[in-house]
Amino acid sequence: MERVGFLCLLLCGFLHMINSETLHQTEKEGNTVALKCGRLTKGPVTWSRDTNGQRVDILTTHNGQTTKHIADPDRRYSSGANLVLIIYGVSQSDAGRYDCSGATVELSVTEETLHVSQKEGNIAVHRCGRLTNGKVTWSRDTNGQRVDILTTHNGEMIKHIADPDRRYSSGANLVLIIYGVSQSDAGRYDCSGATVELSVTEEQTVPPSDRRTTDGTTLPTVTDSADVAPPCKTLHVSQKEGNIAVHRCGRLTNGKVTWSRDTNGQRVDILTTHNGEMIKHIADPDRRYSSGANLVLIIYGVSQSDAGRYDCSGATVELSVTEEQTVPPSDRRTTDGTTLPTVTDSADVAPPCKTLHVSQTEGRIAVLHCGRLTNGKVTWSRDTNGQRVDILTTHNGQTTKHITDPDRRYSSGANLALTIYRVSQSDAGRYDCSGATVELSVTEETLHQTEKEGNTVALKCGRLTKGPVTWSRDTNGQRVDILTTHNGQTTKHITDPDRRYGSQADLALTIFRVSQSDAGRYDCSGATVELSVTSGTETLHQTEKEGNTVALKCGRLTKGPVTWSRDTNGQRVDILTTHNGQTTKHIPDPDRRYDSQADLVLTIRRVSQSDAGRYDCSGATVELSVTEGKCESLYSLQ
Numbered sequence: 001m002e003r004v005g006f007l008c009l010l011l012c013g014f015l016h017m018i019n020s021e022t023l024h025q026t027e028k029e030g031n032t033v034a035l036k037c038g039r040l041t042k043g044p045v046t047w048s049r050d051t052n053g054q055r056v057d058i059l060t061t062h063n064g065q066t067t068k069h070i071a072d073p074d075r076r077y078s079s080g081a082n083l084v085l086i087i088y089g090v091s092q093s094d095a096g097r098y099d100c101s102g103a104t105v106e107l108s109v110t111e112e113t114l115h116v117s118q119k120e121g122n123i124a125v126h127r128c129g130r131l132t133n134g135k136v137t138w139s140r141d142t143n144g145q146r147v148d149i150l151t152t153h154n155g156e157m158i159k160h161i162a163d164p165d166r167r168y169s170s171g172a173n174l175v176l177i178i179y180g181v182s183q184s185d186a187g188r189y190d191c192s193g194a195t196v197e198l199s200v201t202e203e204q205t206v207p208p209s210d211r212r213t214t215d216g217t218t219l220p221t222v223t224d225s226a227d228v229a230p231p232c233k234t235l236h237v238s239q240k241e242g243n244i245a246v247h248r249c250g251r252l253t254n255g256k257v258t259w260s261r262d263t264n265g266q267r268v269d270i271l272t273t274h275n276g277e278m279i280k281h282i283a284d285p286d287r288r289y290s291s292g293a294n295l296v297l298i299i300y301g302v303s304q305s306d307a308g309r310y311d312c313s314g315a316t317v318e319l320s321v322t323e324e325q326t327v328p329p330s331d332r333r334t335t336d337g338t339t340l341p342t343v344t345d346s347a348d349v350a351p352p353c354k355t356l357h358v359s360q361t362e363g364r365i366a367v368l369h370c371g372r373l374t375n376g377k378v379t380w381s382r383d384t385n386g387q388r389v390d391i392l393t394t395h396n397g398q399t400t401k402h403i404t405d406p407d408r409r410y411s412s413g414a415n416l417a418l419t420i421y422r423v424s425q426s427d428a429g430r431y432d433c434s435g436a437t438v439e440l441s442v443t444e445e446t447l448h449q450t451e452k453e454g455n456t457v458a459l460k461c462g463r464l465t466k467g468p469v470t471w472s473r474d475t476n477g478q479r480v481d482i483l484t485t486h487n488g489q490t491t492k493h494i495t496d497p498d499r500r501y502g503s504q505a506d507l508a509l510t511i512f513r514v515s516q517s518d519a520g521r522y523d524c525s526g527a528t529v530e531l532s533v534t535s536g537t538e539t540l541h542q543t544e545k546e547g548n549t550v551a552l553k554c555g556r557l558t559k560g561p562v563t564w565s566r567d568t569n570g571q572r573v574d575i576l577t578t579h580n581g582q583t584t585k586h587i588p589d590p591d592r593r594y595d596s597q598a599d600l601v602l603t604i605r606r607v608s609q610s611d612a613g614r615y616d617c618s619g620a621t622v623e624l625s626v627t628e629g630k631c632e633s634l635y636s637l638q
Contacts, residue, residue, distance in 0.1 A: 026108040027090050030129040030194060034456065035085040038103030039553070041599055047085040050097040058085065058098075064499040074134060075488060078504060080456065080512055088506070091192055117199040118181050121248070121294070126176040129194030138176040141188040149176065149189075165254050166276035167294075180254075180294035234309075238320040239302050242369070242415060247297040250315035259297040262309040270297065270310075285396045286375050301375070301415040355430075359441040360423050363462040363527060368418040371436035380418040383430040391418065391431075450532040451514050454555055458508040462527030471509040474521040482509065482522075543625040544607050552602040555620030564602040567614040575602065575615075 027033040037045050044062035046069075048055045057069040061079040068077065078086040087094055095109040118124040128136050135153040137160075139146045148160040152170040159168065169177040176196075178185055186200040239245040249257050256274040258281075260267045269281040273291040280289065290298045297317075299306055307321045360366040370378050377395040379402075381388050390402040394412035401410065411419045420427055420440075428442040451457040461469050468486035470493075472479045481493040485503040492501065502510040511518055519533040544550040554562050561579035563586075565572045574586040578596035585594065595603045604611055612626040 023103055023105045024108070025105060026110060028110050029091055030089055032086065032088050032458075033090050033094075033107065034080075035087070035098055035100075035105045035107065036103070037083045037085075037100040039599060039601075040083055040101060040103075043083055043101075045083045045101045047079070047098060047100050050099070055099070075504070080502065080510065082456065082512060084456075086504075088504070089192070111195050113195045113197055115197050115199070117201060119201050120182055121180055123294070124178045124181045124185070124198060124200075126178075126189055126191075126196040126198070127194070128174045128176075128191040134174070134192070136174045136191045138170070138189060138191050141190070146190070164275065234316045234318055236318045236320070238322060240322050241303055242301055245299045245302045245306070245319060245321075247299075247310055247312075247317045247319070248315065249295045249297075249312040252295050252313060254295070255313070257295045257312045259291070259310060259312050262311070267311070287397050355437045355439055357439050357441070359443060361443050362424055363422055366420045366423045366427070366440060366442075368420070368431055368433075368438045368440065369436070370416045370418070370433040373416050373434060375416070376434070378416045378434045380412070380431060380433045383432070388432070444528055447527050447529045448532070449529060450534060452534050453515055454513055454557065456510065456512050457514050457518075457531065458504075458510050459522055459524075459529045459531065460527070461507045461509075461524040469507045469524050471503070471522060471524050474523070479523070539621045539623060541623050541625070543627060545627050546608055547606055549603060549605045550607050550611075550624065552604070552615055552617075552622045552624065553620065554600040554602075554617035557600055557617070557620075559600070562600045562617050564596070564615060564617050567616070572616070 023036065023038070025033060025035060035047075037047075044060055046057055046060040048057045050056075058077055059066055059068045059070075059079060061067075061083055064080075066079045070077075074089075076088045078088070080086065083100070085098060085100070090107075090109050092109050092111070095107055098105045098107060114127070114129070116124060116126060126138070128138075135151065137148055137151040139148045141147075149168055150157055150159045150161075150170055152158075152174055157170050161168075165180075167179045169179070174191070176189060176191070178198075181198075181200050183200050186198055189196045189198060235248070235250075237245065237247060247259070249259075254275075256272065258269055258272040260269045262268075270289055271278055271280045271282075271291060273279075273295055278291050282289075286301075288300045290300070295312070297310060297312070302319075302321050304321050307319055310317045310319060356369070358366065358368060368380075370380075377393065379390055379393040381390045383389075391410055392399055392401045392403075392412055394400075394416055397413075399412045403410075407422075409421045411421070413419065416433070418431065418433070423440075423442050425442050425444070428440055431438045431440060447460070447462070449457060449459060459471075461471075468484055470481055470484040472481045474480075482501055483490055483492045483494075483503060485491075485507055488504075490503045494501075498513075500512045502512070504510065507524070509522065509524070514531075514533050516533050519531055522529045522531060540553065540555075542550065542552060552564075554564075561577055563574055563577040565574045567573075575594055576583055576585045576587075576596055578584075578600055581597075583596045587594075591606075593605045595605075597603065600617070602615065602617070607624075607626050609626050612624055615622045615624060
């Protein structure tokens, strides 16, 4: 009888342990997921995955060292000092069962579905979730089958379908561009980072506030009763000086079309477009005229001299050009969605003697306009310590730089603007060109993150995705460098015996087991991050059956010293202290029911109703409930 009872206790405990060892985690596509190895906090540990019924080892981690057993060219798999398996940019293919020495983790990956709506004949731009670099294949769901459209990698594009009208394209930011969308384009599109559901609505009159492509570009205002009309009808388009005017050739989206202009009563051909090929009939040194696959005529940096009548095979367009004025913040976007800097002066451009004030946030793109000038030869310079320093000269689309620019931060375009990428506080100051003086102010980009004590936090370096980047911390008013990361290599500038600081390919600063002392301001090249750490003390609730063995965890703490105590009649009674694997008991324990291990848990053997109550340690409060325990099915063995 005693043997059967003892067997009952062993099997109950064993079954209880098994039931608690399968963890379930859910994460969205494109995010980063961290899979924990059960209660283990020290190794070695090998993470593996169940693939088609076979075990495939991914990596082994031991004492902070990681050895990978599979090819990982995109550096998607990693591990940290707490033995977690980290997977970057998870996708549906990552879903499944993962195993380590301490647990089995069932990972579910939910679909990130973006919804895009566009009108017939417009341009639809689909973003691949949060991905901005790498190799991506765009596909479409057609009659339940996946049809690959194109693959883009490092600016190179390979098409997998016939595209005689050149309607499909992609850019450096991995977007899928569809020109002249129609109802047949509606449906589901997939890439490595997202699923995009495209809805195509009938082309109708578009109010000015809604005239945007999916990437934020404002289309010209059409004052006629419809955007497009029969060939005999005249469309009226209005655009501001310096902007881009897009003329549509009625409903035509393919074929051969010649755009011409009425000049002094004479027809002057501008360009002919056919199957994506363009032939210009006029001199265009500033490259102001262009066309796309949907046969539109594009005019960059329009001026008063561009106003007038334009003709193509499908429509006549009357272009009006208004004076350039302040652009409301809601309209200040480039074609790729970048918000242009806010101009606080009364106008975007002004006479040469007037000073424009531009403000931009650190890490973003600042575009400084040279007054009303849109062509000619212009030299941009900066006032540095009272000296004029020439930056670049732009003429006819050609740019000559006068300063060293290894990071390619300075550029100019056909509209003579000076573009500064990833602006920082050091870029603030006065800039001059032939048409204006611009005072640039750069505001600090401060990100706020909050994490609980004992957790792992990842601080992102603003929008930067490539280095080198140095992370530092503000300590007593002094800058203290923590680490520098470049091309996946990390160099630490402080002693880190517990290996709490790390970085990954996305330049984030990872801090393991954060504490109150970690709270404060952190800086990198792209942002300032204000980290707040909340108290990690939490109340855990555990239930165990009488006669079993229970293990109470000290929150997320994995090293001591730690003292376990119990609340008895309103008094704190210390039970034991554990440190470096050594245990000191503070109460008599003749039956050796209390113990602790290297992971700081309090183990109570043969629990009874009298053990129920509140237990405390440095990292948590545990409320223990004890239920009646019987193994009815096993006792029936006698």
